[in-house]
Amino acid sequence: MAGLALWERPAEAAGTAAFDAARERWVSLLAGGSYNAAYTDRTQAVEGSASAVLRKLKPAPDRPSLWPDLPLDNPRTGNFNRAYNRMRTLALGWATPGTVMHRDSGVAETAVMALDFLYEHAYHEGLKRRDSNWYWWEIGVPRALTDTCALLYDGLPKDHLERWLRPLHRWCPDPERRVSHPGVVETGANRAGKATAVAIRGLLTHDARLIKRARDAVSDLLRPTKGSGDGFHRDGSFIQHDVYAYTGSYGVDYLESVAKLIAVLARSPWEITGIGNVYDIVDRSFAPFIFDGLMMDCVRGRQISVQGHRDYHSGQKAVESILTLLETAPERHARRWRPMVKGWLTRNQISPVGTLAPLASMAGAKALLEDLSVPVGPRTTGTYVFADMDRVVHRRPTWAYAIAMSSERIGAAEAMNQENLRGWYTGDGMTYLYTADLTHWNDDLWPTIDPYRLPGTTVDTRKRADLPYGKRRLPPTPWAGGVALDGEYGVAAMKLIADGSSLRAKKAWFLLDDAVIALGTGIAASDGRRIETIVENRNTHDRHPPLTRGDGWVHLSGAAGYVLLDGADAKVIREQRTGHWRDIDKGATTGGDNTPVTRHYTTILVDHGVDPRKARYAYAVLPDASIAQTAAFGGRIEILANSRGVQAISRDDLLAAVFWRAGVVETAYGPLAADGPCTLLIRRDHKGVRLAVSDPSRTADEVRIKLPWPVKSVKESDRGVRKAKRAIKVDVGGSRGHARTAVVRV
Incomplete structure (x- = not known):
């Protein structure tokens, strides 16, 4: 809430004061307001990161580099983009109240030297891309650079500022167009990111035309997408890169950019109007996928493989965006959001301080938690079918279950920039069970889980190569989707046509108030390999919890009961698995490290044998069920x-x-x-x-x-x-x- 006093000036005052007020509001969103106890944990985190950047800074013009681990001679490495991100980290330390370097003149002088160095050696208007990633030039660096300049504004010589921003005239002049690929119209998160860079550049240079250009580009984004393709759809789906479900990655980036721009430009001469739909988007597109502050991995695309972006990182950005929107939201939305967000903050126990903190909006989060008039909202319940992106989410009071499907409309898995190298089956009917164990999906699961045995999938056990860059696999079938009734029951179904295999199957899920019933039929293959259906593959962290088996059922303590409904025998595997984040993400700016990580897994599967012809399966998943409930369930359902x-x-x-x-x-x-x-x-x-x-x-x-x-x-x-x-x-x-x-x- 800090900085609201800046808006006491009349909106008509479009002079220097209007630019400065909006810029200061932007800084308050990034760095927080005046120092107080609510910011202690966040301030320490910001200070630690900024101090590390400053300590390791060792300019070497002959190399050239600012940091020894980031040589700047080859843009294909993406090091110049990472260098500007480090400058943003340093600037955030300088601008954040309470840090040891807050408004330190020596730190500001060092930052000026570093930005001059980067302009000379890494990013200026005369350079060529040399086949490096267009995103770094047109979104990544412009966003980091404009944030850096805004944060450091009071400590910068203005003639230097204009020089550093000059490359943006070439690389990010228009939010709607892609310089590197003429004819491409920017959509979704990419347009929102560019609009943010253009708007902040306008505030920094007092150029109202740039701000209006950004405002108009964002206004276009607030309308639902018609037909297929990128953007938000009327059913709540969010698509990016034409065919991928991306609510929890690009969608969150979109929401963050739009929410901040709405807040920054509110009551200014450039106020964004017609924003009612963005509030509906929170309810329709984001709330169903946020479980106690975690963003479900089924809509995070290739970002699941990025070591530095777990489900709680995406969830934190979404929560911050909603807190920002609360400042302008109509009361009919705010009445729902306050308890909902308070419930997320209260139940989330992942971060060291016991909530989703450290948030940039920590003061707002703390105020919400301490407001006794706002109740702690329960978990969202309901069944949601996102037909336009082949996703179904079923939410009960203590658990949630999501299904990721694919079809000729929605891609099975995206591999780009050497990310998500082993995500072969993440869109082949993979199921995601969320329980009270909020660490299941983010505790180094993706580098350690057996990628051939993802829960819910029916797979050919052939060995596979890493997914190639940019490959789009759209299964040649229209069959994927489902239906919901009364917000309590659902059905989902997909026809499986396996990639590079003769495997075929028809898969269905019946979503009940206390169980999920999974049926498979027509399972056939002819490649001479074994076919398996994975009932469960549970990350149990550093131990194997108690496992109980009965006649046709298995109970895994702390997770669920699993019942075979057709007399089949389940195979149970308990193992420790070791992997490296580098195995699944070798991206230039996102690649994981080679540190080995080990986790315990319990895998439950149905073995269909080699070359099945008419195989079937039928099983029930009973989240939070006791051993007795699991043993008794078989007679409560009729297939x-x-x-x-x-x-x-x-x-x-x-x-x-x-x-x-x-x-x-x-x-x-x-x-x-x-x-x-x-x-x-x-x-x-x-x-x-x-x-x-x-x-x-x-x-x-x-x-x-x-x-x-x-x-x-x-x-x-x-x-x-x-x-x-x-x-x-x-x-x-x-x-x-x-x-x-x-x-x-x-």
Whole structure:
């Protein structure tokens, strides 16, 4: 909340004061306000990092380099980008109240020398890219450089400032265009990042045209994407690089940039208007994927392989962005967000201080935690189907379960800049179970887990090479998606067409209030290799917790119960695995180190044998279940069908089915039929029959559903649902896999 007094000036005052006030507001967002106890932990962290940068600074013009480990002669190494990031770290130390170097004139003089050096040897308007990463030139360095100059502004000679910023006229003149690839229109996080650099350059140089250009570019981003492609979609999906689910990486970068620009330009002559949609985005796109402050890995793309960017880093950026937006959010949003964020901060125990701190917005977080009028919000619950990015999230009060799928629309895994080298199966139906163990996914899991045995996947056990740079694998099938009902139940399904293998399978998940039922059918391969379905592969850190086995079930203490529902025998493997972050990320500026890390794993799998022809599986995952609950579960669920045509279950008053094509399934109430592909949920209560239907294949125009009970009338419905001769007809053409719901009388 620091710095709000700067906005007491009238918004019409567009002179020097308006530029300076906005710049000072930007600095307060980066470095915090006046020093107080709330900032102690963050201040120490900032001071430590900045002191290390300063201590190791050893300019060598003949090499050239500012730091011995970052020679600047070859831009392909990305060292110049890393050098500017270090300058930002140093500037943050100088500008942060409470550090030993706060506004130290000697430190400012050293920073001026270093920025002069970088301009001469690494980044000026006359240099060529030499096939290095365009991102460093057009976003990475401009963002770090403008932040550095803003933080150091009061200690800089202004003629030097103009010189250092001159390269941005060439490399980042327009948020909407890519200099290195003419014709490319920037979208999503890339446009938001460029808009931020352009806006801050405008504030630093008192150029209102640049600020307006940035404002207009951001305003375009606030509208939902139409059709496919980059940006936020109406169902909450976020796509970057045309075909990848990236809410938790590029999406967070977008949210951070937009939130800060909204705050910085609020009540200024350049205020960003029409921002209502950004508040909806928090609820629709981010809240479902944040579990106690952690960002789910199923939407972090290749960033899961980056050692310095764990789920809590992405979660922290999202939390900071929401705290920033709270300052301008309408009360109808703020009423929900305050308890929600307070719940995240309260339950998160990862950082040394016991919350998501150290946050740049630590004062706001502390104020929220100490505000007795704001309750600690419970975990978000509900079932969310993101049809436009092939993701489904199922959230209950004590656990959450996410499913990452792929199709001809959404890529299975992105490998770029030598990152995510072994993410082969992360989009092949991988499942992500979140429990009270908030360290499971971030405790060195990705370099140590067996990448051939990711939970939820059905895999060919062949050995594979690292994913090549820029390869896009879009499985040649439209089948991926699902449907949700009443925010409590869900169905997800995908057709698996394996990469470089003859393996085929049809996979379905039925998401219940206390369990997830997974069915697989039509599992076939002919390459002479063993095929496995991975029920679970749990990181148990530095030990093997108690494991209990019964007839057709396994219970893993601290995680879940696992029940084989078709009489199959589960194979259990307990092992220690050692890996290196460098194994999965060799990127120039992100690459991990070669320090060996070891973790314990419990793997539960179904072995389908070599070259199965018509193999199947059926199992239940029971998060937080006791041993007794696990042992007793098998009789509480009925599998109605697990064939190539239909997969279906029933439990109490719920029917759930995946019709891969027209078919019929017998239920206790009578036959349930569909004349085309769909996913279907049906729940009968005293009010009638509630149903939800979608077509994940996106091939049908209309689906006729014959319920086990004759239909009398349609009481409530979405558009395109109607009665038809004691059945229901649902228009699904053009729905893009999204649900149609109805309440009918039977």
